[in-house]
Amino acid sequence: MKENSKNLLIVIIILIVAIIAGLFAYGELDFLPNWFKKPYRLGLDLSGGTRLIYEADLSQVAEADRDSAMNGLRDVIERRVNLFGVSEPRVEVVQVGDSYRLNVELAGVKDINQAIQMIGETPYLEFREQRPQEETEKILEEQKNNNPEYQFVDPYFVPSQPPLTGKYLKTARLDFDPRTYEPVVSLEFNDEGAKIFAELTQKNVGKVLAIYLDGQPISLPVVQEEITEGKAQITGKFTADEAKKLVENLNAGALPVPIKLISQQSIGALQGEFFLKLSIKAGVIGLIAVIIFMLVMYGKLGIFSSLALIIYTILNLAIFKLIPVTMSLSGIAGFILSIGMAVDANILIFERYREERKIGLENKRALFEGFKRAWPSIRDSNISTIITCLVLYNFTSSMVKGFALTLLIGVVTSMFTAITVTRSLLKAFIK
Amino acid sequence: MIDFIKVRKITYWISGALVLIAWISLIIFGLKPGMDFTGGSALELKLNNVNIDHQFITDVYKQFGYQNISIAPSGDDGLTIRSTDITEENHQKIITQIKEKYNEVEEMRFESFGPVIGRELRNKSIQGIILVVICIVLYLSYAFRQVSRPMASWHYGVTAILSLIHDISIPTGLFAILGHVHGVEIDSNFIVALLVILGFSVHDTIIVFDRIREKLRTHPGLDFGQVMNESINETLRRSIFTSLTLVLVLLALLIFGPASLFYFTLTLLIGTFFGTYSSIFIASPLLYDWYLFLQKRKNKKQGEIKKR
Numbered sequence: 001m002k003e004n005s006k007n008l009l010i011v012i013i014i015l016i017v018a019i020i021a022g023l024f025a026y027g028e029l030d031f032l033p034n035w036f037k038k039p040y041r042l043g044l045d046l047s048g049g050t051r052l053i054y055e056a057d058l059s060q061v062a063e064a065d066r067d068s069a070m071n072g073l074r075d076v077i078e079r080r081v082n083l084f085g086v087s088e089p090r091v092e093v094v095q096v097g098d099s100y101r102l103n104v105e106l107a108g109v110k111d112i113n114q115a116i117q118m119i120g121e122t123p124y125l126e127f128r129e130q131r132p133q134e135e136t137e138k139i140l141e142e143q144k145n146n147n148p149e150y151q152f153v154d155p156y157f158v159p160s161q162p163p164l165t166g167k168y169l170k171t172a173r174l175d176f177d178p179r180t181y182e183p184v185v186s187l188e189f190n191d192e193g194a195k196i197f198a199e200l201t202q203k204n205v206g207k208v209l210a211i212y213l214d215g216q217p218i219s220l221p222v223v224q225e226e227i228t229e230g231k232a233q234i235t236g237k238f239t240a241d242e243a244k245k246l247v248e249n250l251n252a253g254a255l256p257v258p259i260k261l262i263s264q265q266s267i268g269a270l271q272g273e274f275f276l277k278l279s280i281k282a283g284v285i286g287l288i289a290v291i292i293f294m295l296v297m298y299g300k301l302g303i304f305s306s307l308a309l310i311i312y313t314i315l316n317l318a319i320f321k322l323i324p325v326t327m328s329l330s331g332i333a334g335f336i337l338s339i340g341m342a343v344d345a346n347i348l349i350f351e352r353y354r355e356e357r358k359i360g361l362e363n364k365r366a367l368f369e370g371f372k373r374a375w376p377s378i379r380d381s382n383i384s385t386i387i388t389c390l391v392l393y394n395f396t397s398s399m400v401k402g403f404a405l406t407l408l409i410g411v412v413t414s415m416f417t418a419i420t421v422t423r424s425l426l427k428a429f430i431k
Numbered sequence: 432m433i434d435f436i437k438v439r440k441i442t443y444w445i446s447g448a449l450v451l452i453a454w455i456s457l458i459i460f461g462l463k464p465g466m467d468f469t470g471g472s473a474l475e476l477k478l479n480n481v482n483i484d485h486q487f488i489t490d491v492y493k494q495f496g497y498q499n500i501s502i503a504p505s506g507d508d509g510l511t512i513r514s515t516d517i518t519e520e521n522h523q524k525i526i527t528q529i530k531e532k533y534n535e536v537e538e539m540r541f542e543s544f545g546p547v548i549g550r551e552l553r554n555k556s557i558q559g560i561i562l563v564v565i566c567i568v569l570y571l572s573y574a575f576r577q578v579s580r581p582m583a584s585w586h587y588g589v590t591a592i593l594s595l596i597h598d599i600s601i602p603t604g605l606f607a608i609l610g611h612v613h614g615v616e617i618d619s620n621f622i623v624a625l626l627v628i629l630g631f632s633v634h635d636t637i638i639v640f641d642r643i644r645e646k647l648r649t650h651p652g653l654d655f656g657q658v659m660n661e662s663i664n665e666t667l668r669r670s671i672f673t674s675l676t677l678v679l680v681l682l683a684l685l686i687f688g689p690a691s692l693f694y695f696t697l698t699l700l701i702g703t704f705f706g707t708y709s710s711i712f713i714a715s716p717l718l719y720d721w722y723l724f725l726q727k728r729k730n731k732k733q734g735e736i737k738k739r
Contacts, residue, residue, distance in 0.1 A: 113519065261519065337684075
């Protein structure tokens with residue numbers, strides 16, 4: 001009797017958890033607290049949006065500093081994107097072999113051009129030193145001869161050594177020249193930048209220290225004397241509006257390293273919504289088909305495994321929402337697939353039960369012997385699926401990752417529902 | 432009880448023929464790699480019932496130096512234009528020109544992948560498949576480590592892999608044919624499907640092997656062939672049923688799911704079917720033949736020793 005009430009208690013706890021998980025997974029009832037109403041995180045292919053992949057040029061950055069340079073780059077771009085009010089932008093650094101990538105996903109941004117603008121407008125500021133006269137002449141000569149090697153070489157200036165870039169910028173400010181009333185942009189470097197700037201100005205007295213923005217010279221001031229306080233001015237020929245915009249962009253963060261766009265994708269939201277509806281429909285039909293199958297094949301036992309399967313579906317959805325897992329189309333496919341696999345453990349157990357019954361074990365003993373004996377093959381086959389998921393997760397493509405993750409969560413949850421939940425239900429209700 | 436050991440000669444022929452056809456198609460036709468492997472661009476337009484002149488589109492693309500483009504209808508009211516990868520600047524110009532002429536047309540989707548990404552994906556796919564295969568052999572060898580008689584545990588692993596190769600050869604061959612006949616391309620989803628098939632079909636094979644392992648322990652006197660036959664027969668229902676539940680959801684996805692998942696689901700469906708088939712008709716019989724081969728060699732050796 002005591003044993004019986006304990007089993008009943010476990011079942012009640014499981015059902016309460018399932019109901020809470022169900023409310024959380026559904027989330028669209030008025031009486032629920034706001035926390036329950038948090039939306040699923042949809043992948044770009046379902047929500048619509050833009051994905052951009054940039055490659056960072058780290059040739060000027062020392063090996064040891066590359067990770068921090070990439071993190072700096074990510075932060076800057078994240079700030080940029082946030083400035084434009086994109087909801088939940090995802091910016092992540094991906095390393096592929098020797099090259100570093102920046103994966104930018106902007107849900108809801110349909111206009112790819114606008115997105116690229118919004119990221120690309122962040123200027124890349126750098127200082128360049130004058131080349132020696134003979135070098136300039138040599139490059140100009142080679143360019144005249146159409147030597148392809150020299151085609152894109154700047155004949156006059158070379159990036160300063162040590163490099164001074166927007167990375168060292170503390171603030172930028174809009175000022176007006178007190179004499180000419182022309183707008184100027186005042187730059188203030190951080191301590192490290194000030195040191196480099198002092199070194200450069202000392203080295204280049206009487207020469208031009210060019211200020212380049214996105215590879216274009218915007219100001220070519222001649223250094224009068226060494227500047228130690230870390231302040232500089234850009235006196236380009238710009239209007240007050242242009243200067244103001246430049247200041248804003250510089251303050252939002254100049255890119256610490258130059259980047260190049262290597263891949264772009266934009267997906268319309270309409271298509272995604274349609275696909276989502278179809279997938280949900282397919283999932284529900286698949287679920288019902290599996291339930292019918294279990295009921296036909298295993299009768300009363302089938303009722304318990306079907307209940308466990310429904311709990312499985314609810315729990316999984318709640319986990320997806322909680323973590324949150326990005327639900328792309330392939331992720332949903334992975335989940336639907338896992339519905340078909342979730343009852344596998346039950347089938348193995350019930351088949352084992354049938355065998356134990358055949359050799360004459362009484363009902364309840366046969367059932368729990370079935371659980372015990374089926375375990376090794378359940379474990380082995382699930383581990384092989386888990387191995388596959390882990391390998392798949394290793395893919396960089398975020399789409400494939402979503403699939404692997406949902407399938408992995410599915411396999412792990414199904415071990416819990418098909419074994420623990422089903423057993424508890426059976427213990428409580430089978431006499 | 433079905434004598435699977437006896438019918439193996441027939442099923443070897445069937446499987447052998449199918450795998451052979453698959454490999455020949457693969458060699459002759461090759462696979463048609465999708466855009467995500469080769470790099471390139473796709474522009475999908477919503478036409479809103481406008482009749483669009485394909486020559487005009489071709490000309491617009493040509494203007495920017497994109498020679499080889501393909502235009503194909505997508506859905507009821509869409510058009511997909513593919514070409515080599517396009518810079519954003521040119522993309523904007525192309526769109527502007529199309530919109531100038533056809534105001535109602537909307538841009539639904541635009542993708543452009545550089546060739547670098549494609550190469551990477553291809554390498555990763557191959558690495559992924561090899562890695563899964565190695566991991567599964569290692570795991571099976573480990574899981575069956577206590578079994579040493581009459582076959583060593585690594586024999587189970589290798590036999591499972593042979594039947595896995597069978598399982599993924601057939602859908603791959605089918606896609607070579609589909610690619611040739613229908614222009615079906617393989618994308619990263621196809622690779623995912625293959626990897627999933629690897630995981631699933633080893634699942635069924637494990638069920639049978641697991642039973643063989645158990646039977647060898649509980650019935651040590653039994654002939655190996657008999658152990659095999661009984662094991663397959665006893666696990667037949669569960670092999671088929673576990674696959675059947677998967678087939679049910681896959682069919683639901685194939686019939687009711689979005690079109691973009693069609694070939695992905697189809698690959699899985701075919702792979703699941705042959706995975707189940709091979710774990711019943713191929714994997715265990717192969718293990719048995721290997722056993723016979725080892726026995727023969729052993730007898731021969733013993734015979735030689737006796738002669739001396």
